[in-house]
Amino acid sequence: MTSPSRVLVIGIDGVRLDVLREVRTPHLDAVAAEGFLAPVRIDDATPTWSGPCWATVATGVSAARHGITHNVFTGHRLAEHPDFLTLASLAGKRTYLSVGSWEPLATAACGGPLFAAPDRVTFTSYGLDCERGDEAATVDAERELVAADYDVAFVYLGDVDETGHELGVGAEYRAAVERADARVGRLLATVRARSSYAEERWTVIVVTDHGHVDAGGHGGDSDLERTAWIAASGPGIVAGAEMGTLRHVDVAAHVYEAIGLGEAMAGLPLEGKPFASV
Numbered sequence: 001m002t003s004p005s006r007v008l009v010i011g012i013d014g015v016r017l018d019v020l021r022e023v024r025t026p027h028l029d030a031v032a033a034e035g036f037l038a039p040v041r042i043d044d045a046t047p048t049w050s051g052p053c054w055a056t057v058a059t060g061v062s063a064a065r066h067g068i069t070h071n072v073f074t075g076h077r078l079a080e081h082p083d084f085l086t087l088a089s090l091a092g093k094r095t096y097l098s099v100g101s102w103e104p105l106a107t108a109a110c111g112g113p114l115f116a117a118p119d120r121v122t123f124t125s126y127g128l129d130c131e132r133g134d135e136a137a138t139v140d141a142e143r144e145l146v147a148a149d150y151d152v153a154f155v156y157l158g159d160v161d162e163t164g165h166e167l168g169v170g171a172e173y174r175a176a177v178e179r180a181d182a183r184v185g186r187l188l189a190t191v192r193a194r195s196s197y198a199e200e201r202w203t204v205i206v207v208t209d210h211g212h213v214d215a216g217g218h219g220g221d222s223d224l225e226r227t228a229w230i231a232a233s234g235p236g237i238v239a240g241a242e243m244g245t246l247r248h249v250d251v252a253a254h255v256y257e258a259i260g261l262g263e264a265m266a267g268l269p270l271e272g273k274p275f276a277s278v
């Protein structure tokens with residue numbers, strides 16, 4: 001019997017790469033040490049809003065195809081370009097979504113949900129108290145990732161972005177990045193504590209959608225806003241290897257490849273490719 005291949009994707013909203021490299025993030029550092037941490041340039045046709053950027057991550061196609069250009073998803077073409085949790089579920093995989101705070105990822109608010117039909121959805125919101133929402137999303141994932149055998153999970157953390165909007169990129173923002181890293185650490189520990197972990201092949205992908213200007217906020221064309229990043233480790237990812245140009249569309253392609261659906265999805269108009277070193 002082949003060992004089950006599983007994927008955990010953690011989406012942390014609005015984390016600037018330069019700040020990430022300055023603050024204390026031991027758990028993300030560990031993922032990077034076992035694999036890579038590399039910048040992603042948001043393409044010029046995609047506004048640096050969460051809606052279009054997360055849609056590109058989830059669907060593996062750019063805004064011209066998925067049709068989401070802002071944080072209201074009305075007019076989207078997600079039915080033609082579904083998210084990777086939904087397509088993995090349709091292909092027989094078990095999938096899980098845990099979202100703190102931001103409704104359109106998981107609910108019908110604002111034209112959502114981006115993730116249409118995962119097997120299990122947990123949505124926890126405390127309004128603009130994203131820190132509390134992130135904690136609830138993490139606690140739920142700590143339970144679910146042990147209680148069930150998910151092939152693909154996506155956990156979303158929104159506190160860093162909200163802190164940036166409210167307070168700018170300062171001490172509080174930096175502290176929020178460190179809090180997010182602590183939650184990454186708890187999720188990784190949960191996966192490693194699975195009784196069957198030794199027989200499983202886990203891929204971990206951590207990704208942000210966009211950056212922030214110093215005063216807090218995004219949506220513009222500055223390098224600070226257009227620079228996102230991906231960190232990942234797992235089977236086929238060589239530790240410390242130099243990566244080629246990475247794009248948000250590569251996340252879905254890598255997820256499919258990692259769970260053995262690369263060929264099954266070959267007929268889709270996916271724009272990305274699995275992560276590969278140069």
Ligand SMILES: [Zn+2]
Pocket residue numbers: 014050161162165218
């Ligand atoms: Zn934002």
